[in-house]
Amino acid sequence: MFLDYFALGLLIFVALVIFYAIIIIHDIPYEIAKERQHPHQDAIHYAGWVSLFTLHAIWPFLWIWATLWRKERGWGFQRLEEEQHDIHHRMDLLSEQLNRLQQQIDTMTSPVEQSSVASTDNNEEKQ
Known part of the structure; x- marks a missing residue:
C-alpha cells in the first residue's frame, strides 16, 4: 500500500x-x-x-x-558596411596615387624621349 x-x-x-x-x-x-x-x-x-x-x-x-x-x-552588419567603405576609400586613394605616379613617370620620360628623338634626327642628318 x-x-x-x-x-x-x-x-x-x-x-x-x-x-x-x-x-x-x-x-x-x-x-x-x-x-x-x-x-x-x-x-x-x-x-x-x-x-x-x-x-x-x-x-x-x-x-x-x-x-x-x-x-x-x-x-553586426554596420561594421561590415564601415569596413567596405574603408576599403573603397583606400582603393580610391591608391588609384589616385597610381595616377600621380604615372604622370610623374610620363613627365620624367618625355624629356628623355625628346632628346633621344632629337639625337636620332641629328644622326640621320649627318649621314
Whole structure:
C-alpha cells in the first residue's frame, strides 16, 4: 500500500519536473534576448510560447534570433558596411596615387624621349 502511494507521488513529481523543465527551456531564448536588450525580445518571448505547441520545433530559430543581436554592435552588419567603405576609400586613394605616379613617370620620360628623338634626327642628318 505504501509503495503504491510512493510510486504515485514519484510519478506526479516527475511529471511536474518535466513540465516545468520544458517551460524553463522554452524561455531560454527570451532570457538571452532580455540580457542583450534585444529590440524584439517580446516577439521572441511570444514565439517561445508558440514553440510549446509546435513541440519546440521553432526553438532553435528563436535561440539564433536572440543571439544575433548585441547592444554594442547591433546585428553586426554596420561594421561590415564601415569596413567596405574603408576599403573603397583606400582603393580610391591608391588609384589616385597610381595616377600621380604615372604622370610623374610620363613627365620624367618625355624629356628623355625628346632628346633621344632629337639625337636620332641629328644622326640621320649627318649621314
